[in-house]
Amino acid sequence: MPSTDFWEYFEFNHVIMAKVANGIQSFVNLFGDYQARNPDSAARATSPHTAAIVIGIISCLALAPVPEPSTIEVLFGYGILNFVYLGTLLMVQADYSTILEYWLLPNLTYLVTCTIITVVGRLLLSSLSTFPGPKRAALSNYWMATKLGNGTFSKTVKGLHKKYNAAVIRTGPNELSVNDAEAIVKIYGENYQRGPFYEGGKMRGATSIRETRSHYHHTIWRRIWDAAFIPTELKYYAGETDIAIFGLLKLLKKQNGEEVNCTKVIDEFALDLTAQLTFGEDAGIQDGTGDEDYVGAIKRYLQWLGFYGTMRNLVQILGYFRERKPVNDFCRKGERLLIDRQKRGASSRDITSHLLEKDEETGRKFTVPRQLAANTHLSILMGAATGTTITQTLRTLAKQKDVQKKLQSEIDAHVRSGGDLSVDSIKSLPYLNGVINEALRLHNPLPTGVHVTIPATGLDMGIYKLPAHAQVYIPVLTIMTNEKYFPQAEAFIPERWTDEKAELVADKRAFIPWGYGTHACAGKQLALNEMRATIARVVREFEIELGQTNDDKKWESKWKDYSMVTLGECMLKFKSRKV
Numbered sequence: 001m002p003s004t005d006f007w008e009y010f011e012f013n014h015v016i017m018a019k020v021a022n023g024i025q026s027f028v029n030l031f032g033d034y035q036a037r038n039p040d041s042a043a044r045a046t047s048p049h050t051a052a053i054v055i056g057i058i059s060c061l062a063l064a065p066v067p068e069p070s071t072i073e074v075l076f077g078y079g080i081l082n083f084v085y086l087g088t089l090l091m092v093q094a095d096y097s098t099i100l101e102y103w104l105l106p107n108l109t110y111l112v113t114c115t116i117i118t119v120v121g122r123l124l125l126s127s128l129s130t131f132p133g134p135k136r137a138a139l140s141n142y143w144m145a146t147k148l149g150n151g152t153f154s155k156t157v158k159g160l161h162k163k164y165n166a167a168v169i170r171t172g173p174n175e176l177s178v179n180d181a182e183a184i185v186k187i188y189g190e191n192y193q194r195g196p197f198y199e200g201g202k203m204r205g206a207t208s209i210r211e212t213r214s215h216y217h218h219t220i221w222r223r224i225w226d227a228a229f230i231p232t233e234l235k236y237y238a239g240e241t242d243i244a245i246f247g248l249l250k251l252l253k254k255q256n257g258e259e260v261n262c263t264k265v266i267d268e269f270a271l272d273l274t275a276q277l278t279f280g281e282d283a284g285i286q287d288g289t290g291d292e293d294y295v296g297a298i299k300r301y302l303q304w305l306g307f308y309g310t311m312r313n314l315v316q317i318l319g320y321f322r323e324r325k326p327v328n329d330f331c332r333k334g335e336r337l338l339i340d341r342q343k344r345g346a347s348s349r350d351i352t353s354h355l356l357e358k359d360e361e362t363g364r365k366f367t368v369p370r371q372l373a374a375n376t377h378l379s380i381l382m383g384a385a386t387g388t389t390i391t392q393t394l395r396t397l398a399k400q401k402d403v404q405k406k407l408q409s410e411i412d413a414h415v416r417s418g419g420d421l422s423v424d425s426i427k428s429l430p431y432l433n434g435v436i437n438e439a440l441r442l443h444n445p446l447p448t449g450v451h452v453t454i455p456a457t458g459l460d461m462g463i464y465k466l467p468a469h470a471q472v473y474i475p476v477l478t479i480m481t482n483e484k485y486f487p488q489a490e491a492f493i494p495e496r497w498t499d500e501k502a503e504l505v506a507d508k509r510a511f512i513p514w515g516y517g518t519h520a521c522a523g524k525q526l527a528l529n530e531m532r533a534t535i536a537r538v539v540r541e542f543e544i545e546l547g548q549t550n551d552d553k554k555w556e557s558k559w560k561d562y563s564m565v566t567l568g569e570c571m572l573k574f575k576s577r578k579v
């Protein structure tokens with residue numbers, strides 16, 4: 001049994017502790033006498049379990065109005081109170097049966113009480129319980145984490161909107177998915193705070209511009225990022241992009257019309273190109289001089305992020321331990337490129353040269369190395385997103401020969417009339433843009449949706465009201481395949497974006513491939529340039545066909561949405577065209 005010296009060692013106030021100890025001792029004695037005199041009913045009424053239940057109810061009521069209770073603070077408070085209580089019991093020389101009776105079992109009662117109140121609160125009393133959705137989702141974020149962890153989230157949400165036939169469904173204890181174009185401007189146009197969903201995206205303790213929940217930081221960082229995409233810089237990147245595309249065409253020609261795994265080829269091409277644009281030097285993936293596991297590390301990181309990133313409480317606790325392997329592996333690879341880049345100093349012209357600059361208005365910059373690194377990692381991830389969109393477009397063209405032919409005709413005619421295939425020259429080709437818009441609509445690389453927090457006043461949408469502090473998002477895949485906004489929504493019809501079938505875009509507000517509002521994609525123009533140039537040049541050079549081992553079922557099952565899409569094998573043939 002610890003003595004009072006034990007407490008002095010921890011610099012506790014001995015006198016106060018002794019008084020608390022006396023108090024508990026009297027309570028124990030009193031309770032003992034009481035039990036002796038009233039062995040039956042009274043003992044139940046004043047048992048430590050009753051106290052635990054009362055404390056459980058009080059603590060749940062006290063926490064209920066707090067919008068985002070910090071896991072660490074809650075656990076810390078609970079731990080400290082328990083520590084003091086147990087210590088005091090030990091000081092009054094309580095024996096083990098008393099400790100069991102007055103500490104361990106009441107603690108269990110307390111936890112069971114809190115669990116019951118939480119379950120009842122989430123299922124029946126929450127302001128979100130009027131919205132339909134799976135009960136398991138309402139109970140815990142674990143449901144959402146498993147769906148994001150196994151890459152089926154956006155498709156599941158789409159299925160649920162259909163199943164419940166509802167614009168708003170509940171996908172978490174405090175999460176709502178809103179399949180309503182009317183809501184886009186209201187939710188994303190008001191600069192509401194980003195949801196806690198983004199806390200999981202921290203990389204080695206640092207956030208990139210996409211994950212920061214601070215308006216202050218975002219405004220400064222966004223100005224720094226935007227400077228990387230001014231027209232002169234985009235023109236420079238276009239030149240670098242052309243060089244990379246020529247490399248890709250050479251590689252595809254070498255295959256001589258044989259089947260290739262397009263996902264691998266384009267993933268590697270996109271990573272090399274993105275590293276070139278981000279760090280001024282490619283990642284050496286295609287020529288085998290770089291880290292051959294980099295593409296794999298990106299996929300493993302995204303899968304990790306899908307599950308753990310969604311469990312905010314777990315992420316907050318994990319933050320106190322060594323960083324997880326998938327995060328470390330991914331970050332280290334980018335950091336190596338960043339260190340090389342910094343050694344080259346001002347001689348390199350790339351996105352990082354802008355990220356190293358000061359914000360002109362405030363004079364602030366990314367001073368913390370990990371903050372700079374987190375932002376360059378974002379650039380790499382977004383480059384990978386562009387790659388998956390290109391792969392999915394090429395696959396669609398292989399499947400829809402009529403679309404491929406029509407696109408080839410447009411590009412051939414453009415070249416015949418003296419046009420070249422540079423980014424500037426092709427940017428207004430209507431059918432090419434139609435193809436890319438359809439790819440972004442049906443095969444968006446970020447299909448989940450951007451989470452924001454509804455303010456304390458709630459948000460009245462007329463037929464429904466979004467409750468205060470709820471985390472809401474527009475489900476990108478669901479809304480962009482909603483028949484109400486895009487008739488024949490599941491079909492890939494580029495003509496809906498041209499004059500030919502303009503009636504197939506019933507409400508353009510629902511087209512949100514780049515997000516909306518202050519956090520909308522900063523690299524949109526760069527991504528569009530990359531996609532247009534790659535698709536146009538590949539289609540001009542090759543007939544694209546499905547490979548003999550193409551397997552649609554396998555493709556579908558390997559399509560994963562870990563909040564960013566990763567793809568399985570895509571077996572295609574690229575046969576040189578005679579033009």
Ligand code: HEM
Nearest residue numbers: 209210379382385386389450513514515519521522523527
């Ligand atoms: C097809 C390709 C791409 C698509 C569909 C896309 C889409 C998006 C979307 C939807 C967002 C908002 C995400 C959110 O709020 O959570 C976003 C943010 C962002 N994107 Fe892209 N993106 C693409 C490519 C790129 C590229 C190539 C870059 C260049 C580095 C880039 C840079 C960024 C940045 C910096 C942000 C954060 C903006 C902010 O938080 O203010 N993106 N992107």
